Amino acid sequence: MRRIVFSGFRGTGKTEVGQLVARQMNLPFIDTDALIEERSGRSIPDIFHEEGEERFRAWEREVIATLPADNVVVSTGGGAVIDPVNMEHLRRNSVCVLLTADIETIKQRLLHKPRPPLTHLPLAEEIAEVVYQRRQAYHASADFSLDTTATSPEVAAQHVLQLLNNGVSTPEQRTHALAFFRTGRIPAPALSTLENILTSPSRDPQTRILGIAGYPCAHSLSPRLYNALFRRYQLNYHYTWFEDPELDEILHSAQEIDAKGLSVTIPFKTAIIDQIDEIEEHAAEQIGAVNTVVFSRGSTIGYNTDWLGIRKPLVSKKGKKAVLLGAGGVAAAAVYALTDLDMEVTIINRTPEKAHALAERFGCASATWDAFDQIKPDVVVNATPLGMQPDTQSPLKKEQLNKEMTVFDLVYTPPVTPLVEAARQVGCQTITGTEVFVQQAREQFYIFFGIDVPETVIRELVA
Numbered sequence: 354m355r356r357i358v359f360s361g362f363r364g365t366g367k368t369e370v371g372q373l374v375a376r377q378m379n380l381p382f383i384d385t386d387a388l389i390e391e392r393s394g395r396s397i398p399d400i401f402h403e404e405g406e407e408r409f410r411a412w413e414r415e416v417i418a419t420l421p422a423d424n425v426v427v428s429t430g431g432g433a434v435i436d437p438v439n440m441e442h443l444r445r446n447s448v449c450v451l452l453t454a455d456i457e458t459i460k461q462r463l464l465h466k467p468r469p470p471l472t473h474l475p476l477a478e479e480i481a482e483v484v485y486q487r488r489q490a491y492h493a494s495a496d497f498s499l500d501t502t503a504t505s506p507e508v509a510a511q512h513v514l515q516l517l518n519n520g521v522s523t524p525e526q527r528t529h530a531l532a533f534f535r536t537g538r539i540p541a542p543a544l545s546t547l548e549n550i551l552t553s554p555s556r557d558p559q560t561r562i563l564g565i566a567g568y569p570c571a572h573s574l575s576p577r578l579y580n581a582l583f584r585r586y587q588l589n590y591h592y593t594w595f596e597d598p599e600l601d602e603i604l605h606s607a608q609e610i611d612a613k614g615l616s617v618t619i620p621f622k623t624a625i626i627d628q629i630d631e632i633e634e635h636a637a638e639q640i641g642a643v644n645t646v647v648f649s650r651g652s653t654i655g656y657n658t659d660w661l662g663i664r665k666p667l668v669s670k671k672g673k674k675a676v677l678l679g680a681g682g683v684a685a686a687a688v689y690a691l692t693d694l695d696m697e698v699t700i701i702n703r704t705p706e707k708a709h710a711l712a713e714r715f716g717c718a719s720a721t722w723d724a725f726d727q728i729k730p731d732v733v734v735n736a737t738p739l740g741m742q743p744d745t746q747s748p749l750k751k752e753q754l755n756k757e758m759t760v761f762d763l764v765y766t767p768p769v770t771p772l773v774e775a776a777r778q779v780g781c782q783t784i785t786g787t788e789v790f791v792q793q794a795r796e797q798f799y800i801f802f803g804i805d806v807p808e809t810v811i812r813e814l815v816a
């Protein structure tokens with residue numbers, strides 16, 4: 354049987370609820386904090402006091418890495434989920450339940466317990482601050498979540514058992530969602546997997562769904578990549594296509610089956626912002642596009658990982674002169690990445706007004722297409738679809754390139770575009786669109802599951 358792992362801030366009831374669930378299921382119970390105390394021969398406040406939080410985290414990592422692989426209920430320390438290595442161990446062959454509670458309730462529960470302080474703030478402020486800092490890690494640690502504010506441990510344990518036995522969605526919701534999937538262009542074997550997950554009498558209620566929202570999105574590499582990663586990390590998830598011209602239909606179906614989240618692609622990256630409750634302040638808000646959505650505890654949270662995928666391969670080009678071709682959705686993420694690397698950016702676009710508007714938003718320059726040769730950039734980024742299959746054009750002629758340039762084509766079908774081909778012939782350093790896909794997917798997987806997948810693994814899986 355899969356492990357049952359409880360995560361959440363201190364005082365949310367992980368130990369009491371975990372013990373009750375273990376008793377009901379006739380399984381052993383392990384509290385990782387208690388195991389650290391047993392193995393170290395000291396109390397947790399003493400470890401914090403004498404050797405600091407870092408040493409405590411090292412003990413915690415060691416204990417989590419050696420937990421039994423199955424047939425056990427585990428309660429983790431409140432900060433365990435911040436560490437991607439812990440997440441990789443905890444999530445393997447497990448069903449993870451996040452417990453939450455409001456700040457005042459946590460405060461009352463903690464008042465008389467000997468816990469090492471995490472900050473120098475008064476207790477209520479400390480709880481609010483640390484829960485906020487860890488919010489992404491907590492979302493990533495949850496297959497199911499439960500608010501224990503107004504419930505006794507006994508009632509909370511009953512709720513958890515119901516979640517484990519039945520999941521969240523009703524049979525009507527799952528049947529309705531299946532009808533939605535049947536209208537998309539999902540390959541027959543994938544549709545039959547969905548039928549098993551959603552409506553088969555022998556369905557596993559703990560299997561969760563993720564998918565790509567787009568129209569069209571049948572070409573996406575994400576289902577192949579994600580389903581391979583689920584097998585690799587033993588995650589009880591299935592990744593599929595939410596392909597529909599109506600964003601509302603997609604979101605409704607995803608929420609009906611309690612999907613963990615969505616990768617978002619053309620044409621919904623901007624439109625989805627209006628449907629989101631909380632948007633990651635720094636990138637998605639400024640870029641104005643969301644490519645990752647997490648559904649958590651009734652809320653929809655939006656992120657952008659495209660810009661990180663563009664930034665990473667260019668970190669060695671800090672402060673250089675760049676030309677960005679295109680002013681659409683992904684171009685905004687590209688300008689954000691380039692300006693974050695202190696590059697001097699000029700935007701060139703078929704419709705100059707759009708280049709001008711984007712340049713104004715980010716405080717950089719715009720120019721017309723025929724000005725390219727005078728700019729003499731160090732870095733050229735193509736954010737137009739020119740060269741994307743079945744198109745065979747390059748946005749620039751070979752004569753416009755020189756071997757000192759770095760040419761980065763965001764188009765990834767085909768893997769070697771006409772622009773990249775021309776740049777290689779000239780002797781330029783080239784970066785392909787696959788690289789963006791690899792980097793952004795890595796960041797996105799981390800947002801969904803808190804696991805840091807090595808780049809080499811993603812490259813192998815999308816090759």
Ligand code: NAP
Nearest residue numbers: 679680681682683684703704707736737738763786789790
């Ligand atoms: P978009 O919002 O539709 O923007 C397209 C941009 O390209 C616009 O600025 C448009 O100019 C310009 N454009 C379109 N057709 C053109 C043509 N024939 N000649 C010159 N300019 C043209 O699309 P997007 O979401 O930004 O995506 C752009 C490309 O990036 C796509 O090919 C996509 O495959 C690629 N992409 C790659 C990744 C990755 O992971 N590697 C991620 C996202 C996107 P106007 O303003 O004049 O219309």
